[in-house]
Amino acid sequence: MRLVEALCELFLPAACASCRARHATGCGLCEHCAAGLPATAMAAAPRTPGTPPVVVAGTYEGALAEALNEYKERGRRDLVPVLARLLGRAVDAVTEEVPGAVLVPIPSTRAARRERGFDHVAALCAPLGPMHRCLRARPRRDSVGLTAAQRRHAAARSLATVPRRTAVLAASGRPVILVDDIVTTGATLSAAAAVLDGAGVRVVAATTTVAAAV
Numbered sequence: 565m566r567l568v569e570a571l572c573e574l575f576l577p578a579a580c581a582s583c584r585a586r587h588a589t590g591c592g593l594c595e596h597c598a599a600g601l602p603a604t605a606m607a608a609a610p611r612t613p614g615t616p617p618v619v620v621a622g623t624y625e626g627a628l629a630e631a632l633n634e635y636k637e638r639g640r641r642d643l644v645p646v647l648a649r650l651l652g653r654a655v656d657a658v659t660e661e662v663p664g665a666v667l668v669p670i671p672s673t674r675a676a677r678r679e680r681g682f683d684h685v686a687a688l689c690a691p692l693g694p695m696h697r698c699l700r701a702r703p704r705r706d707s708v709g710l711t712a713a714q715r716r717h718a719a720a721r722s723l724a725t726v727p728r729r730t731a732v733l734a735a736s737g738r739p740v741i742l743v744d745d746i747v748t749t750g751a752t753l754s755a756a757a758a759v760l761d762g763a764g765v766r767v768v769a770a771t772t773t774v775a776a777a778v
C-alpha cells in the first residue's frame with residue numbers, strides 16, 4: 565500500500581495541504597484554499613516582556629494553519645513558495661520602516677533539523693532578503709508538563725549566539741529582524757532578542773508566518 569501511495573505522489577498532482585483535494589496549481593494548495601489565505605500582514609501583541617514588535621502574515625487558522633502544519637510535520641517543501649510569500653509580506657511591512665535590516669531566522673534544534681531533513685524557518689527566510697544565521701538552538705527537553713514560568717525559563721535558555729557570525733553582524737551595525745514560523749507567548753522571540761542584544765546586535769522587530777492564541 566505504501567508503494568502505491570508513493571507512486572501516486574510521484575505521478576498524480578499533489579494533494580492540497582488544506583482540503584486534501586488533488587490539484588495542479590503547483591503551490592501545495594488548491595485554488596480554492598489558496599484564495600482563502602490572509603491578504604495583508606498584521607501586528608501581533610505577544611505577552612512576554614522584552615518581545616520586539618511583531619508583524620505576522622496571519623492567524624493560526626484555516627488553510628494557512630494547515631499548510632504550516634503540513635510543511636513542518638510532513639516536510640512538504642512544495643509549500644515553501646506560498647508560505648515564504650506570505651511571510652514576505654510581514655517582512656516587507658517592517659523593512660519599509662527599517663531599510664537595510666538583516667533577517668535572522670530562529671533556528672531549529674539539531675534533533676528537529678535531523679528529523680525534518682532541513683531547517684524549516686531558514687528555508688522560508690532564504691528567498692526574502694539578506695539572512696544571517698547567527699543563532700543556534702540548544703538541545704531542549706520536552707516541555708510537556710511544565711508550568712508557564714518553567715516554560716519561560718526554558719525558552720530563555722533555548723538559544724545562543726554563534727559568536728563569530730554575531731560579532732560580524734554587531735560590527736556591521738545593521739538592524740535585525742527576527743524571523744520565525746509561529747508566535748504564541750513571544751518567549752522564544754524575547755529570548756532571541758535578549759541574547760543578540762547581549763552581543764551588541766540591535767533587534768528592531770520580529771516577523772512570523774502566523775500568530776497563535778496561547
Ligand SMILES: [Zn+2]
Binds near residue numbers: 584595
Ligand atoms: Zn484545498
